Amino acid sequence: MGMEWVRGRVIGSGAFSTVYLATRSSKHDREDRCFLPRTLAVKSCDGCSDDASMKLLKDEHGVLTRLGRHPNIVNCYGRSEGNLLLEYAQLGSLDRAGPIVPEGVLRRYARHLLRALGYVHSRGFVHCDVKPQNILLFPGRGGGMVAKLADFGLAKRVGSKKGGFRGTPFYVSPEAVNDGKCGPSLDVWAVGCVVAEMVSGKRALRMRDGENSWSFMVRIGAGKVVPEAPEELSEEGKDFLSRCWERDPENRWTAEMLLRHPFVADCDGDDDCQAIDDDDERPGASPRCHFEFAELDSFDCWGSESGASTVESGSSSESETTSILSDSALSLGYRDRIQRLPADQMPDWGEETCSWIEVR
Known part of the structure; x- marks a missing residue:
């Protein structure tokens, strides 16, 4: 089952893509086990779906995946066909x-x-x-x-x-x-x-x-x-x-x-460079067994990233209800929680590897 999103106004555009504001459908507001923020910025190539634009979007996802999380780099939550799910900047650029x-x-x-x-x-x-x-x-x-x-x-x-x-x-x-x-x-x-x-x-x-x-x-x-x-x-x-x-x-x-x-x-007031975001609304305790992952009933949370976006007909002129396959996005949410475990090195989730790292 895909997570439903309401795609709203354009918040940015460039030569190769357009960025939309997207919010989680109201019926998911009570799903406190969702690992995605309530509001996202969705970078899309739907207005310029040539091969070069699609490649740039894919390349950007690959770079962000290899970089992982950093307090001064915008978070990436996954990719579906023609869409990149990104952290929404409330204050603009x-x-x-x-x-x-x-x-x-x-x-x-x-x-x-x-x-x-x-x-x-x-x-x-x-x-x-x-x-x-x-x-x-x-x-x-x-x-x-x-x-x-x-x-x-x-x-x-x-x-x-x-x-x-x-x-x-x-x-x-x-x-x-x-x-x-x-x-x-x-x-x-x-x-x-x-x-x-x-x-x-x-x-x-x-x-x-x-x-x-x-x-x-x-x-x-x-x-x-x-x-x-x-x-x-x-x-x-x-x-x-x-x-x-x-x-x-x-x-x-x-x-x-x-x-x-x-x-x-020597700049003052910079002791804490961590931003406030929707991560603060997520549950504080990590699930302790597979039965505590509510999403496992509906989809494979470690699924592939291939999957097209679908737009429901009959939406209003100012917003579209978009079903973005969230196998990739939510699996990155689980991966993100694992990344937060104390470790001596950051795992590279973007590469196929059989190696292990030691965590405390």
Whole structure:
């Protein structure tokens, strides 16, 4: 049996996909054993169902599965045909936080972003599209806000060729333009661009009058261009940006090094970077035997991820009742609970393996 969802308004869109708000059907509200949040963001290729879009969605799911959970990376709850089930950001993205973000707040966001990137890089991936639109905000447990990195559709393995530039030109690094290199330094350059943009309200690198995207990127790659730090930024902030904007990627600081920079290392109010989400509504006690899993009566909770979405006819014009096969999604919920067991290493649920890890 599939879990029924009401698909609502569009909350985001891009060249390859559309993101909808989705809520669990009211008849499931009392199912306190459901391991999915009540509200989700559903990333769909239904408006552009070409092979390239479907591949990007599949690739993004694969990357998020291999990364696992991190407090500063948007959670993924599974995939069905043409749909990716993601954590819903109640507060929107960083670019909607206002044209100018106070430096004290921005320091915390930069720290959260670097935590996410440090983890992504340690797992062998490069995000390749760090920008304010892909940094989502959530209410934090301490009363502040938590930034999480999202949209891994363009992520690549460290060292791989990008296969042509597919990111956003305003945040591209010189080596990505010149050589198509895909390394962690690419993301670090973009971090500097994000910080400068959010503190000044203007992009760190802008096109000149009459300049197109191609000539703009050529100027970045061959013109020895280094962005200028905003005047209103503190001296610590300006030094931080200079570490991000080293043109030679070998001299550019890593995310882990930047986490020790005074601009982000000394920010206040960041003791707890865990967001409040619907996980808090889940039952506190784990089931102790297979009879306590209510969903086992209706489907194979370890089922495959293949399965098409179906839309019931007769739905209202503003929402559609969508039945998304939840074998994959709910099985990831069980896997997620297992992942929370104390262990010395994180299991890679995305790979077929017969190996075991020791848990306490």
